[in-house]
Amino acid sequence: MKMNLALELYSIRDETKKDFFGALEKVAEYGFTGVEFAGYGDIKAEDMKAKLDSLGLVTVSVHHGLKDLEANLDEIIAYNKVLGNKNINCAGAGPFDSWEHVNEYAVKLDKIADILAENGMKIYYHNHAHEFVKFEQDGGRYSYDVMMEKLAGKVGNQFDIYWLYRAGVDAIEYLDKYKDSIELVHIKDGDETTGLPAGTGKVEIKKIAEHAQKLGVEWFILEDETVGDQFGAVKTGIDNIMAL
Numbered sequence: 001m002k003m004n005l006a007l008e009l010y011s012i013r014d015e016t017k018k019d020f021f022g023a024l025e026k027v028a029e030y031g032f033t034g035v036e037f038a039g040y041g042d043i044k045a046e047d048m049k050a051k052l053d054s055l056g057l058v059t060v061s062v063h064h065g066l067k068d069l070e071a072n073l074d075e076i077i078a079y080n081k082v083l084g085n086k087n088i089n090c091a092g093a094g095p096f097d098s099w100e101h102v103n104e105y106a107v108k109l110d111k112i113a114d115i116l117a118e119n120g121m122k123i124y125y126h127n128h129a130h131e132f133v134k135f136e137q138d139g140g141r142y143s144y145d146v147m148m149e150k151l152a153g154k155v156g157n158q159f160d161i162y163w164l165y166r167a168g169v170d171a172i173e174y175l176d177k178y179k180d181s182i183e184l185v186h187i188k189d190g191d192e193t194t195g196l197p198a199g200t201g202k203v204e205i206k207k208i209a210e211h212a213q214k215l216g217v218e219w220f221i222l223e224d225e226t227v228g229d230q231f232g233a234v235k236t237g238i239d240n241i242m243a244l
Contacts, residue, residue, distance in 0.1 A: 001206060001244040003213065006034030006060040008186065008223035012230045016041055021051050026231060030238050034060040036221050038091070045082035052083070060219045061087035061158070061184055063126065066105065069112050077119050087184065088116055089124045089158050092131075099135040102143045106150040113154040124156040124184060132167035142169075148178070156181045160223070161208050162188035162195060171208045179215045187241065188223045195225040197233040199240025206244040 007027050009016055015023040020041040027035060035057055040048060052059065062085060064076055069090060076088065090112075093105040113123045131144035138146050148157065157178045164171045175182060187209065189201035198205060209220060222241065226233035 001209065001241060003209060003220045003241075004034065004218055005032055005187075005238065005241065006036050006058075006219055006221045007032045007234065007238075008036045008038060008063070008221050010038035010063070011222065011224040011226075011234050013038070014230055024051060024055055024057065027234075028055040028057055030235055031242070032057070032222075032238065034058045034219060034221075036060050036089075037062040040079065045079045049083050059083040059085040060221060061085065061089050061124070063089045063091035065091050066093040066108060069123075070108060073112060073115060077116070077121065080121065081119070086121045087124060088121055089126045089184075090155075091126050092128050093125075094128075094130055096130050096133050096143050099137045099143075102135070102147055103150075106147045109147075109151055109155055113151065117154075122156055123154075124158040125151075126158045126186065127160055127167075128163045129167040132169060152181075156183060158182075158184045158186060158221075160186035160188055161205070162186075162190050162201070162203050165203050166190070166192070171204075172211050175208070175212055175215055175217075182212070182215065182217055184219050184221060185209070185212050185217050186223050187220050187237075188225075189237070197224055197226065197240070198222060198237030199244070200236070205241065209241075209244075 012023050020043060116123050132142045134142060161171045187198055187205060189198045189203045190196045191202050222237050224233045224237055
């Protein structure tokens with residue numbers, strides 16, 4: 001299956017800790033054309049950009065937790081301006097254990113979205129499964145949908161198709177529902193309890209990715225949460241995706 005495929009670098013977190021640039025070389029060797037950062041390894045932005053350019057890799061997006069975005073937004077903006085990246089992802093907020101917390105996250109994301117917009121950047125929200133809960137105040141709807149409704153037009157959606165599967169919701173339905181605010185989709189696989197290399201779990205990757213492409217999604221980002229051989233899991237994943 002042909003697609004623009006980036007790697008979420010959290011997938012090889014143990015390897016980037018050992019040798020960040022060596023890990024990026026592997027990423028390019030495997031056939032990825034982009035990366036999504038989840039930390040920068042204390043490497044200067046100018047040096048990181050030079051290395052990416054030398055490998056023909058682009059920065060598709062970056063992941064930061066909500067607390068990190070609140071505390072270090074100026075630094076994140078400055079670093080990503082050097083990288084040439086405009087896509088900043090909130091890598092989830094939590095816990096979604098009360099209606100009050102859901103509203104608190106919406107207010108915080110709204111403020112962050114305004115600051116990023118002033119700098120020519122956009123924020124996306126990366127889902128897990130825990131956002132798909134319902135409170136009495138939700139009127140029978142998922143808190144995820146209630147929060148995104150409050151942020152409509154300001155915050156995009158970066159759907160993780162494995163976590164949608166784990167949440168028990170239909171990925172096709174959610175892609176359609178938010179088709180005007182999706183540019184990035186996370187490709188991940190697994191079963192009811194465990195994340196697995198792409199193509200070895202129960203997520204209908206081909207069906208979902210083809211539908212996303214029809215909706216205009218340009219970048220797909222492979223993520224793998226394997227604890228052991230992370231390079232091996234990523235290589236298995238990209239090979240399986242390309243063979244779909």
